[in-house]
Amino acid sequence: MSTAAVAQLQAEVNRLRHELSTVKAHEQSPESGEQIFVGQYLVERLVQLGVTKMFGVPGDFNLGFLDFVEDHPKIDWVGNCNELNAAYAADGYARVKETSLGVVLTTFGVGELSAINGIAGAFSEHVPVLHIVGVPSTSQQKNKPMLHHTLGDGRFDAYYRAAEQVTISAASLESKDTAAAQIDRILTDCLVMARPVYLMLPTDLAYERIPSYRLKTPINSNPPDNDPDVEQFALDEIVKLVQEADEDVIILADACAIRHGVKQEIAELVKRTGFPVYAAPMGKTAVDESYERYGGIYVGSISHPDIKEKVESAKLILSIGALKSDFNTGNFTYHIPASRTIELHSDHIRVQFAMFPGIGMKRLLPKLTTRLQPFHEGAKQISVPPFVFPVPQEDNDIISQSWLWPRMGQFFRPKDIIVAETGTSSFGVLEVPFPRGAVFVSQILWGSIGWTVGSTLGAALAGVDLGYKRTILFIGDGSLQLTVQELSVMMRSGVKPIIFVLNNKGYTIERYLHGMERKYNDISNWKWTQLLDTLGGQEGKNCLSYLVRNKSELSTLLDDPTFAAADKIQLVEMLMDPRDAPNALKRQAELSGKTNRYVAELPSGVGEAV
Known part of the structure; x- marks a missing residue:
C-alpha cells in the first residue's frame, strides 16, 4: 500500500475515533443540550486549539461570521491590507506557534483567489493553515444566480476545485446536521498532517443553531499509532x-x-x-x-x-x-x-x-x-568542527555581504524570531549560528518574494503569545515593494519588529541567476526611511527609521541599547552593492543557471547587453 493510501486510511480512522468519542461524551452528559451557532462553534474550536489571531479581509459573504470573531474575548481579528498578505501572515503565525495553526478568512472568489498563492506556499512547506471562505447561501449555491464574485457561468464550485489543489482536506458546509463533524474533520487533518485545509462557510449556515456537546471532546492532533x-x-x-x-x-x-x-x-x-x-x-x-x-x-x-x-x-x-x-x-x-x-x-x-x-x-x-x-x-569520540562564523577583517567601510551576516550574528539574542526573505537574506543568514531558543523563519522551497512581510506580522503576533523577545526581518528592497502595506498593520496591531532593508537597487538573486545588467532586474528606489511615517506611524513616537551607509554606522546602531531593546517598530535602510551576494547564493545561482540553460538556448552570437 502506498504512503498516500496509508495516510488516507489513518485519517479516516482518526475521524471515526473522534466521532466515537463525541458520541460517548454525549451519552455520558445528555443534559448538555445547549445550542450554539455554527459560526460560534467554529470560533470556539479555534480558541480551544490556541488560536488567538485571525487574519483576512472583510467581504460581504463573511461579515456575519466576522461578528462572532470580533465578539469573542479570546480571539482577535487582524484585518490585513489584502488577502495575499493575510495568507502570508497566517503562515508565519503557524510557523512560530508550532502547536497551533494559522487562520485566514476571505470572501468568495475575488478574496480567496488572491490568497491562494499564500495557501500554496503553506502547502508546499508543510504549514498548518485553515482557510475559511465566506460563500453565498446554500439556496443561492443550489439555484446558481449570476451573483457578483462568480464567473457568471453557474460554477459555484470552481474555487473549491482550485483550492483542492493546494490543501490536504476541504469541506463545503451544506447542512447544519453535518457542519460540526466537517469542521472537526478538517481541523484534525490540518494539525495531524501539518498542511492547509479549506472551509466553505455559507452565509445562512453560519447562523444555524446546532448542539454544542461536541466541544467537550477535544480535537486530537496526535499522529496515528504505528503498527x-x-x-x-x-x-x-x-x-x-x-x-x-x-x-x-x-x-x-x-x-x-x-x-x-x-x-x-x-x-x-x-x-x-x-x-x-x-x-x-x-x-x-x-x-x-x-x-x-x-x-x-x-x-x-x-x-x-x-x-x-x-x-x-x-x-x-x-x-x-x-x-x-x-x-x-x-x-x-x-x-x-x-x-x-x-x-x-x-x-x-x-x-x-x-x-x-x-x-x-x-x-x-x-x-x-x-x-x-x-x-x-x-x-562522542567523533569530532564535530565548531559551528562559528567570525566577522572578517576588511580594509574598507562598505557593508559587504561577507561582513554583514556574521556581524548580525553578534546582535542576535536568545528567543529572537529571525525572518529572512528569499534571496540574499535567506542565503546570508544560514551560516550564522543562532543563540539558544532563537527561531528561523524563511520560505526556501516555495520562495514567493515579499512573503516575509506578512509572515513577520504573523510571526511577531505569535511571538507575543509565546514570550519571544524580538522579531527581526531581513528583506531586500525589491521584495519589500511587493507587500509593503502590511507595515501599516504591524503598527496598528502593536507589534514592534526590527526591519533591515537591504537596498541593493533591485533583484540581486535574479541578477545572479540571469541578467546581471538587464533592466528587468532594476526597480524604483523608494524613500525607505519615510515609509513608516507614511503608512500611519509617527516618527520618533511609535516608530523609528535609520539610514546606514557603511560598517561604522551600522555597528554603532547595533550596539545602541535603545535600538536593540526594540520597544518601537524600527526600519533600517542599508546601502549595499547591487553586485554583491553571499557566497552560498553565488554557488547556488551558478548551479541553477546550468540547470536552466538560458545561455545554451540563446542563438549563436546573441548575448547579454554590455
Missing part, C-alpha cells in the same frame, strides 16, 4: 545498521522535523546518543545551534568544506524530516547514497531501500533514542 510489529522490525534494522557503521553516524535535521513537531524528540535523541547533528537550510533551528555537537548547515556541494566532508564521509546518515528541494540541497548535490541513509518522515520511514508506510517519526523517535543510547560512548 507495533512493523515498528519493532524497523527499529531492529536501524540498530543493526548503526552497529555495522561502527557508530560513525550523523543526524541531519530538516524542515518537517519542525513542522511535524519533533524538535523535542530530536533534542533528546542527540543528547542521549551523542551523535553529531547537522541541519539542512529549511531545518535551521530544528536543533539548538549552541549545542556542542551541532556542526552547522549542510547544503550539498555548496556547504562549508568542513561540513561537507563530515556529512558525506559518515558511514550512516539518520535524516529526520527531509524536504529535498533544489535550494535545500544545493541543487540536488547531496552526495549521500540511499545505502547509507535512514529517512524518518511524519507518515513513513525508509531504511536504505526499504519503505515502511504508516510508520511515523513522532512515535518512533523516543523508542529509537532508547535503543541507540548505548552507542553514546563511541559516538
Whole structure:
C-alpha cells in the first residue's frame, strides 16, 4: 500500500475515533443540550486549539461570521491590507506557534483567489493553515444566480476545485446536521498532517443553531499509532545498521522535523546518543545551534568544506524530516547514497531501500533514542568542527555581504524570531549560528518574494503569545515593494519588529541567476526611511527609521541599547552593492543557471547587453 493510501486510511480512522468519542461524551452528559451557532462553534474550536489571531479581509459573504470573531474575548481579528498578505501572515503565525495553526478568512472568489498563492506556499512547506471562505447561501449555491464574485457561468464550485489543489482536506458546509463533524474533520487533518485545509462557510449556515456537546471532546492532533510489529522490525534494522557503521553516524535535521513537531524528540535523541547533528537550510533551528555537537548547515556541494566532508564521509546518515528541494540541497548535490541513509518522515520511514508506510517519526523517535543510547560512548569520540562564523577583517567601510551576516550574528539574542526573505537574506543568514531558543523563519522551497512581510506580522503576533523577545526581518528592497502595506498593520496591531532593508537597487538573486545588467532586474528606489511615517506611524513616537551607509554606522546602531531593546517598530535602510551576494547564493545561482540553460538556448552570437 502506498504512503498516500496509508495516510488516507489513518485519517479516516482518526475521524471515526473522534466521532466515537463525541458520541460517548454525549451519552455520558445528555443534559448538555445547549445550542450554539455554527459560526460560534467554529470560533470556539479555534480558541480551544490556541488560536488567538485571525487574519483576512472583510467581504460581504463573511461579515456575519466576522461578528462572532470580533465578539469573542479570546480571539482577535487582524484585518490585513489584502488577502495575499493575510495568507502570508497566517503562515508565519503557524510557523512560530508550532502547536497551533494559522487562520485566514476571505470572501468568495475575488478574496480567496488572491490568497491562494499564500495557501500554496503553506502547502508546499508543510504549514498548518485553515482557510475559511465566506460563500453565498446554500439556496443561492443550489439555484446558481449570476451573483457578483462568480464567473457568471453557474460554477459555484470552481474555487473549491482550485483550492483542492493546494490543501490536504476541504469541506463545503451544506447542512447544519453535518457542519460540526466537517469542521472537526478538517481541523484534525490540518494539525495531524501539518498542511492547509479549506472551509466553505455559507452565509445562512453560519447562523444555524446546532448542539454544542461536541466541544467537550477535544480535537486530537496526535499522529496515528504505528503498527507495533512493523515498528519493532524497523527499529531492529536501524540498530543493526548503526552497529555495522561502527557508530560513525550523523543526524541531519530538516524542515518537517519542525513542522511535524519533533524538535523535542530530536533534542533528546542527540543528547542521549551523542551523535553529531547537522541541519539542512529549511531545518535551521530544528536543533539548538549552541549545542556542542551541532556542526552547522549542510547544503550539498555548496556547504562549508568542513561540513561537507563530515556529512558525506559518515558511514550512516539518520535524516529526520527531509524536504529535498533544489535550494535545500544545493541543487540536488547531496552526495549521500540511499545505502547509507535512514529517512524518518511524519507518515513513513525508509531504511536504505526499504519503505515502511504508516510508520511515523513522532512515535518512533523516543523508542529509537532508547535503543541507540548505548552507542553514546563511541559516538562522542567523533569530532564535530565548531559551528562559528567570525566577522572578517576588511580594509574598507562598505557593508559587504561577507561582513554583514556574521556581524548580525553578534546582535542576535536568545528567543529572537529571525525572518529572512528569499534571496540574499535567506542565503546570508544560514551560516550564522543562532543563540539558544532563537527561531528561523524563511520560505526556501516555495520562495514567493515579499512573503516575509506578512509572515513577520504573523510571526511577531505569535511571538507575543509565546514570550519571544524580538522579531527581526531581513528583506531586500525589491521584495519589500511587493507587500509593503502590511507595515501599516504591524503598527496598528502593536507589534514592534526590527526591519533591515537591504537596498541593493533591485533583484540581486535574479541578477545572479540571469541578467546581471538587464533592466528587468532594476526597480524604483523608494524613500525607505519615510515609509513608516507614511503608512500611519509617527516618527520618533511609535516608530523609528535609520539610514546606514557603511560598517561604522551600522555597528554603532547595533550596539545602541535603545535600538536593540526594540520597544518601537524600527526600519533600517542599508546601502549595499547591487553586485554583491553571499557566497552560498553565488554557488547556488551558478548551479541553477546550468540547470536552466538560458545561455545554451540563446542563438549563436546573441548575448547579454554590455
